[in-house]
Amino acid sequence: MRVISSLFLATAFSLTLFGMGDERVAQQSHGGQESHGVVSAATSGAEDKTIAATGTVKSIAANHESLRIFHDPIPSLKWPAMNMEFIVKDHNLTHTLEVGDKVKFEFIPGESGNMIVKIGK
Numbered sequence: 848m849r850v851i852s853s854l855f856l857a858t859a860f861s862l863t864l865f866g867m868g869d870e871r872v873a874q875q876s877h878g879g880q881e882s883h884g885v886v887s888a889a890t891s892g893a894e895d896k897t898i899a900a901t902g903t904v905k906s907i908a909a910n911h912e913s914l915r916i917f918h919d920p921i922p923s924l925k926w927p928a929m930n931m932e933f934i935v936k937d938h939n940l941t942h943t944l945e946v947g948d949k950v951k952f953e954f955i956p957g958e959s960g961n962m963i964v965k966i967g968k
Contacts, residue, residue: 897953897964898923904948905930911938914963916950924956934960944968 902918917930933954935941940963944950952966 897955899951899953901949901951902928904944904946904950906946907941907944911935911941914941914944914966916952931961933963935966936962936964940966 900918900921902916905917906915913932913934915932920928948968950966952963954961954963
């Protein structure tokens, strides 16, 4: 439960920092659910299990270290569609992307962030 609370606070801080408008409601309402995949993946020892997802690129960090994606529902994690920030394992993955691109990606859920390991249009 402590991990979930910490994750929710980190997400809320990130939303405040990036000023996420109307999509913030979906993120905040989802953050308190115990079924949040980051917790179950991290506590089950499955940190290296990749999750496939699709979505739309909303922003790309200037240093290419992270992306904000409005992803479609992810049934395997019981996540509804929402706007999330993802860290990127290899910064070169983001250089061909533009805001508004529809993408397919794979990420590894983790306590320190969800890391994209593969992405394409």
